[in-house]
Amino acid sequence: MSFKHIVSRDNPVFKQLKRLADNARERREAGQTLLDGVHLIAAYLDRFGEPAMLIIPEGQSSVEATGLIQALEHVNTVMLPTLMFAELTPVASATGILALVKIPQIDLPSTPGFVLLLEDIQDPGNLGSMLRTAAAAGVEAVYLSSSCTDPWSPKALRGGQGAQFVVAIQTRADLIAELAGFAGMSYATAMDGESLYAQDLRGACAFVFGNEGAGLRKQTMAAAAKRITIPMAQSPLGRVESLNAAAAAAVCLFERKRQTSQS
Numbered sequence: 001m002s003f004k005h006i007v008s009r010d011n012p013v014f015k016q017l018k019r020l021a022d023n024a025r026e027r028r029e030a031g032q033t034l035l036d037g038v039h040l041i042a043a044y045l046d047r048f049g050e051p052a053m054l055i056i057p058e059g060q061s062s063v064e065a066t067g068l069i070q071a072l073e074h075v076n077t078v079m080l081p082t083l084m085f086a087e088l089t090p091v092a093s094a095t096g097i098l099a100l101v102k103i104p105q106i107d108l109p110s111t112p113g114f115v116l117l118l119e120d121i122q123d124p125g126n127l128g129s130m131l132r133t134a135a136a137a138g139v140e141a142v143y144l145s146s147s148c149t150d151p152w153s154p155k156a157l158r159g160g161q162g163a164q165f166v167v168a169i170q171t172r173a174d175l176i177a178e179l180a181g182f183a184g185m186s187y188a189t190a191m192d193g194e195s196l197y198a199q200d201l202r203g204a205c206a207f208v209f210g211n212e213g214a215g216l217r218k219q220t221m222a223a224a225a226k227r228i229t230i231p232m233a234q235s236p237l238g239r240v241e242s243l244n245a246a247a248a249a250a251v252c253l254f255e256r257k258r259q260t261s262q263s
Contacts, residue, residue: 003056003077006084013078017055017100021088024150031103033152034088037095038064043162044101050075051099057085061096068097090124090154103152106168111183112140113204114256117175119145119220120211121245127151128159129246130209135163137253138260143173175208179223182206188216188224189248196228201256212245228252 006014019026020034027033032052035041041051054069054077061069069077080088088098116139121127127149134142150156151169170178179186184204187196208224210216221227230243230251243251 003079005079007081009084014080014084017088020100021090021154024153027103027150027152032100033103033157034154035099035101036089036091036097036154036158038062038068038097040157040162041068041097041099043165044099044104047165048101048104051101052076053078053100055080055085055088055098055100057082057096065095065097088154090158104165106166108141108168108170111204112168113184114139115141115143115178115182115184115206116249116253117143117145117173117178117186117206117208118148119175119208119216120147120214121209122149123212124149124153124155125159126212126244126246128156128161128163130249131156131160131163131167131169133246133250133253135160135167137257139167139253141168141170143170143175143178145175146172175220176223179206179208179220185226186224187226187228187252188221189252190215190221190227190229193227193229196230196252196255199226199228201259205256207249207252207256209245209249 008014017034020030020032035044035051044051050072054072054075056069056077056079058079058081116134118127118130121130131142131151144151148171151164151171157164184206186206186208187199188208208216208220210220230248
């Protein structure tokens with residue numbers, strides 16, 4: 001295997017990789033992002049083909065990373081000092097391999113029957129987890145408001161564990177317009193409303209979730225057909241105020257999955 005050894009932060013290749021790791025606008029304009037770890041890269045390979053570049057650290061890589069590097073030995077590869085490599089990774093414990101890839105485009109279905117709409121989700125790990133849950137529950141399309149964090153950031157991709165490669169995602173979406181045009185029942189999640197478990201979710205169904213702290217905006221809440229809540233237990237010591245956004249999404253999406261599996 002041949003590779004280019006980069007040791008300076010002033011190198012234009014490293015500077016571009018750093019911009020892609022840090023900046024959503026840069027990723028959007030370049031149409032590229034970075035994948036961290038063997039699992040994500042392998043998932044991308046299965047669906048979209050080879051990466052544009054591999055990035056590896058100095059020193060010994062894991063057995064899995066070494067095997068992938070050998071399998072892709074003809075792909076352009078750069079080696080970085082450990083500290084420079086760490087600047088590109090979303091976690092403290094680096095996996096030993098990154099890949100520069102083209103952001104995939106999955107066409108939105110014309111009339112989706114199971115939809116997730118997310119407003120102002122700020123934590124990339126939360127977003128990645130919600131996308132992973134959506135993929136597992138069979139969601140066909142995900143719409144993200146313009147103020148949502150970027151689903152193609154390294155942290156969101158790591159949280160999604162390949163979900164971004166199997167679910168159609170529309171970023172910078174007008175959620176109110178999407179709700180108005182949805183041919184089915186739409187449900188806005190809130191602290192109060194009808195019980196989730198009293199709903200018939202077997203038809204075309206859309207769930208809307210809001211910001212981790214503030215929840216949904218009033219206009220978005222009003223655009224949904226129904227306002228629902230997830231009933232919670234009350235102990236003698238009191239009641240938990242609410243579920244976090246990722247947990248609430250998992251409960252709602254899999255309640256729909258449960259109902260459709262039984263119909």
